[in-house]
Amino acid sequence: MTQRELEKRIEIAKRDGDIEIHWVEDGFTSLPENIGSLCNLTKLNLHSNKLTSLPNSIGNLSNLTHLNLSHNKLVKLPESMGNLSNLTHLGLNNNQLMSLPESIGNPHSALQLLRHILVTKTRQFDDTTDRNSLIAVTQN
Numbered sequence: 001m002t003q004r005e006l007e008k009r010i011e012i013a014k015r016d017g018d019i020e021i022h023w024v025e026d027g028f029t030s031l032p033e034n035i036g037s038l039c040n041l042t043k044l045n046l047h048s049n050k051l052t053s054l055p056n057s058i059g060n061l062s063n064l065t066h067l068n069l070s071h072n073k074l075v076k077l078p079e080s081m082g083n084l085s086n087l088t089h090l091g092l093n094n095n096q097l098m099s100l101p102e103s104i105g106n107p108h109s110a111l112q113l114l115r116h117i118l119v120t121k122t123r124q125f126d127d128t129t130d131r132n133s134l135i136a137v138t139q140n
Helices: 005-017 033-039 054-058 077-084
Strands: 019-020 043-045 067-070 090-091 116-118
Touching: 005 033, 033 054, 054 077
Parallel strands: 019 043, 043 067, 067 090, 090 116
Antiparallel strands: none
């Protein structure tokens, strides 16, 4: 799927006021900045694509409660994810992550509702990686 096609899908979702998007196994490697314009979105499932990065605008999705980024090729997440104040579930399984943004682990961030972070089968740690920076958390 081309970036232009993806931008068009986002514009249609915005026009229709979609609150859930499930773009699974579509093969895209990046998201356009206009993903952040989907202010009504509560669930975003991008499982099993080829994402290597996310735009900073992902942090604008203030109504998002569930974000599934599992089975991609993400190496790094933007700090703006700390702005997802309603996020309760974050799926990051099977990516290439070496660490999580400080904004996710910061007790003063907007992520006060986050209850489930799933991070498994990530890249092998090397000697320079902080082994505590990758977490698998389930809180009550």
